[in-house]
Amino acid sequence: MNKNIFSQIYNDYTQQIEAGTLKPGVKLPSENELTEHYSTSRETVRKALHLLSQNGYIHKMRGKGSFVLDMNRMEFPVSGLVSFKELSQRLGRTARTLVYEVSLIPCPQHIARQLQVQEKEPVWKVVRAREIEDEKVILDKDYFLASVIPSLTQDIASESIYEYLEGELALKIAYAKKEISVEQVTAEDKLLLDLKRDTHVVVVRNYVHLEDTTLFEYTESRHRLDKFQFVEFARRMPNEE
Amino acid sequence: MNKNIFSQIYNDYTQQIEAGTLKPGVKLPSENELTEHYSTSRETVRKALHLLSQNGYIHKMRGKGSFVLDMNRMEFPVSGLVSFKELSQRLGRTARTLVYEVSLIPCPQHIARQLQVQEKEPVWKVVRAREIEDEKVILDKDYFLASVIPSLTQDIASESIYEYLEGELALKIAYAKKEISVEQVTAEDKLLLDLKRDTHVVVVRNYVHLEDTTLFEYTESRHRLDKFQFVEFARRMPNEE
DNA sequence: TAGTGGTCTAGACCACCCG
DNA sequence: GGGTGGTCTAGACCACTAA
Numbered sequence: 001m002n003k004n005i006f007s008q009i010y011n012d013y014t015q016q017i018e019a020g021t022l023k024p025g026v027k028l029p030s031e032n033e034l035t036e037h038y039s040t041s042r043e044t045v046r047k048a049l050h051l052l053s054q055n056g057y058i059h060k061m062r063g064k065g066s067f068v069l070d071m072n073r074m075e076f077p078v079s080g081l082v083s084f085k086e087l088s089q090r091l092g093r094t095a096r097t098l099v100y101e102v103s104l105i106p107c108p109q110h111i112a113r114q115l116q117v118q119e120k121e122p123v124w125k126v127v128r129a130r131e132i133e134d135e136k137v138i139l140d141k142d143y144f145l146a147s148v149i150p151s152l153t154q155d156i157a158s159e160s161i162y163e164y165l166e167g168e169l170a171l172k173i174a175y176a177k178k179e180i181s182v183e184q185v186t187a188e189d190k191l192l193l194d195l196k197r198d199t200h201v202v203v204v205r206n207y208v209h210l211e212d213t214t215l216f217e218y219t220e221s222r223h224r225l226d227k228f229q230f231v232e233f234a235r236r237m238p239n240e241e
Numbered sequence: 242m243n244k245n246i247f248s249q250i251y252n253d254y255t256q257q258i259e260a261g262t263l264k265p266g267v268k269l270p271s272e273n274e275l276t277e278h279y280s281t282s283r284e285t286v287r288k289a290l291h292l293l294s295q296n297g298y299i300h301k302m303r304g305k306g307s308f309v310l311d312m313n314r315m316e317f318p319v320s321g322l323v324s325f326k327e328l329s330q331r332l333g334r335t336a337r338t339l340v341y342e343v344s345l346i347p348c349p350q351h352i353a354r355q356l357q358v359q360e361k362e363p364v365w366k367v368v369r370a371r372e373i374e375d376e377k378v379i380l381d382k383d384y385f386l387a388s389v390i391p392s393l394t395q396d397i398a399s400e401s402i403y404e405y406l407e408g409e410l411a412l413k414i415a416y417a418k419k420e421i422s423v424e425q426v427t428a429e430d431k432l433l434l435d436l437k438r439d440t441h442v443v444v445v446r447n448y449v450h451l452e453d454t455t456l457f458e459y460t461e462s463r464h465r466l467d468k469f470q471f472v473e474f475a476r477r478m479p480n481e482e
Numbered sequence: 483t484a485g486t487g488g489t490c491t492a493g494a495c496c497a498c499c500c501g
Numbered sequence: 502g503g504g505t506g507g508t509c510t511a512g513a514c515c516a517c518t519a520a
Contacts, residue, residue, distance in 0.1 A: 281510085
């Protein structure tokens with residue numbers, strides 16, 4: 001429903017490529033042809049193609065044209081900045097969310113450091129397990145600044161918090177820094193997840209910022225080793241210097 | 242040494258931000274001011290600023306300006322498509338490479354599947370350990386199509402293979418798909434790495450393509466759990482549909 | 483209201499690929 | 502030589518922010 005011409009073009013092609021209507025290796029119409037087809041200017045077409053290229057949908061070759069890439073798009077899980085609900089919808093898996101806790105608390109010290117905020121500053125703490133095929137394999141611990149999010153309920157937490165933030169509260173989520181590492185399991189992990197004899201979990205730390213750059217959310221996502229996967233598309237940057 | 246105006250501007254600012262000359266929160270000159278300063282057009286300035294924004298250096302705010310972000314740039318390790326040599330230079334750590342094997346072999350079956358090539362097709366196999374602070378913590382197993390890389394030596398493998406490919410052979414590396422997961426340690430891991438009682442390693446699979454989209458390299462990077470970290474910067478995409 | 487970034491246009495010239 | 506994408510220009514109008 002975006003009215004920008006360039007995102008129209010972008011969406012047209014992401015949809016066709018994801019649906020398989022456009023198969024890997026196929027050549028896209030040239031920029032001049034697209035310019036005419038969408039009755040727009042070439043720079044606008046190029047903006048859309050650049051986005052497609054950045055996101056691994058196509059590859060552009062000077063003198064030849066733009067070609068659809070084969071990136072096994074099915075398995076793009078944790079990549080980017082996407083909520084669990086959006087993910088499970090895209091994957092179409094049998095996924096369920098269990099809400100353990102939704103509470104307004106004074107910020108504990110170790111979280112205050114992550115959120116760069118005063119200790120005792122009120123924050124929402126949300127603890128949820130993600131169940132895939134009847135096993136609790138991900139433990140999500142979210143902390144939101146209460147100054148940004150006045151209210152939060154168990155119902156919202158069992159659906160999509162992001163949907164609520166962007167829809168109801170009209171918050172503009174802009175960017176995040178994500179850190180992936182592997183750490184020892186905690187007593188809490190053992191209690192709230194279906195772990196076997198695991199000694200470690202994958203920890204994804206997420207620092208999420210709004211449009212005005214305020215850091216408003218810190219999330220710790222703890223994944224069972226065997227269910228963790230991360231896929232990324234990267235382009236080689238020309239040498240700096 | 243890039244003569245494009247937009248990458249001039251991009252490099253000017255990445256350097257200043259990485260060096261700390263420009264501190265987080267500082268406002269950049271407006272696009273109009275930059276246009277004048279670099280005697281160029283506004284769209285060219287915007288191209289550079291867009292790149293800076295994509296890579297987490299700045300954040301643009303309509304009506305306000307562009308601002309330097311604080312992304313603890315020190316710890317950007319495995320992100321993007323960067324060779325180990327480039328990484329260790331940037332980190333300035335005491336890093337060393339041990340070459341275990343450089344050999345031209347007929348492609349084994351399980352690798353042929355990864356490289357999407359006929360079994361027995363000749364490939365270069367390179368096995369190296371990466372030592373950080375006197376511990377072998379990463380095992381890199383690379384497979385290159387011999388049809389693309391006619392020759393390869395132990396000397397090259399102990400330096401930077403990418404430098405050789407891009408410098409000597411003038412290969413144009415374009416993009417890669419990267420998969421991160423956690424797997425059981427193998428006998429080979431135990432033999433070639435300094436593992437303790439570890440039962441698992443982080444496995445980063447890399448499928449690297451050239452400008453003409455040929456898949457020419459498959460790399461399996463096996464990291465000791467406690468030394469693995471991955472940091473990513475992500476921007477929220479506006480809703481598709 | 484003046485200044486900012488977001489989108490778009492209609493051109494231009496270039497480097498590259500291929501028949 | 503004709504077609505492709507890569508870079509750049511000099512404008513335009515819009516949406517948003519701040520004083």
